[in-house]
Amino acid sequence: MTEVTQPALTIDALGKKCPIPIIMLAEQINYVPLNAVVAVLADDPAAYTDVPAWCRLKSHRHVGSYELPEGGWAIHVRRNY
Amino acid sequence: MSLVAYFDAASSEPLHPQAREALLAAIDVGWADPARLYGQARRAHLLLEQARTEVAEALGARPDEVSFTSSGTQAVHLGVLGTLHGRRRVGRHLVTTAVEHSSVLHAGGVHERDGGTVETVGVGLTGRVDLDRFTEAVARPGTALACLQTANHEVGTLQPVAEAAAACRANGVPLLVDAAQTAGRMPVPPGWSVLAASAHKWGGPAGVGVLAVRKGTRFRSFLPEDERERRRVPGFENVPGIVAAAAALRAMAAEASQEQARLAELVGRIRETVPKIVPDVEVIGDPDERAPHIVTFSCLYVDGEALLTELDKAGFAVSSGSSCTASTLRPSHVLEAMGVLxxxxxxxxxxxxxxxxxxxxxxxxxxxxxxxxRQDAGVA
Incomplete structure (x- = not known):
């Protein structure tokens, strides 16, 4: 099961500085069904650490972080509850 | 109670009253060149050597192992590059950790650009180095030097220096210990080959660092030759500053067992209380194995710069590893390496x-x- 699950929602936080990408994620994760994946697009280097750290604190699952061709990452989070 | 509570001792400890007294006295009598042969020079020389003996004793070194630098950063730069230079026939591999002070990492960068290799050992969630990986790393043939801090400067976690030193000794690798955050507050752990520290972090004046090199450790300054400080540090010594630094270290160490225990209790109170009174906060760093004076926490959804500004207005001087507060716009390498907010x-x-x-x-x-x-940022 290494295949990347298609995100149910993509949050475009490109160009936004932390903590804004995290605030957007916290607000919008409840828009997707349980076990669905949210992709956060971000290019603030802080987001690369902060999204997985948020998942740990909030007991959601950090699925993976994938580099975007234009810079930044798509950081995938699975809604756990 | 003063109007501003100063809570940033890890950046700089206020000058100890005994250091101030010593500094003022030494400015009057310790200005001459300690390398000359007339009366004023002999007096400066005597003051310098007395300070060296006191600092050596407080740090667990011999006086002839101790050299004074112009800062802790310079002590690290000279210590790392001088040991690598002295051991270049053995090998050109440097082992360090992901949470060392930037002075260590930048010295490693110079070494890499000069054709050397660097291995950076990772840390766990508390910021403590992965000792197994560190032990493996120093066993690699061609390792010329390993570096480890006594305590992390951003989160206060103590590092397993004694264990790391044993691993280094077993492989004949010298260990540089960066004691900047604990010197004067806690005893220096045994086993170092090179030791770096900074006087303004123990209540001495700025402009004085300590570089100690254990007898038998190969060391060769990479800088142009200079006779001062056993050829380890170039330039005229800051005798008044060094005298004040020694006075501060002596005073700080004498009161450390009581005062640092008191501070550790206050830090414990902060560690315990903050998560109870602020929602969505994480206190980071090791809860038990920590420097007595440092506690760090991160507040979810909060801009670190905004919080520092508000705390400043409320009369608190604190610091932050958040990226928006640093000049680099990059988050702290320590927090990144730990994987915390x-x-x-x-x-x-x-x-x-x-x-x-x-x-x-x-x-x-x-x-x-x-x-x-949080409210201003629109967080419910």
Missing amino acids: THGNVRISLPRGASAAEVDRFLAVLPELVRRI
């Missing part, structure tokens, strides 16, 4: 004499400041 970060580091009343006042104002910043 890099935003909304606050480091409290208590100076000698920090009062319980100041800590309580901090705990009283913090929840409302965080709440307001």
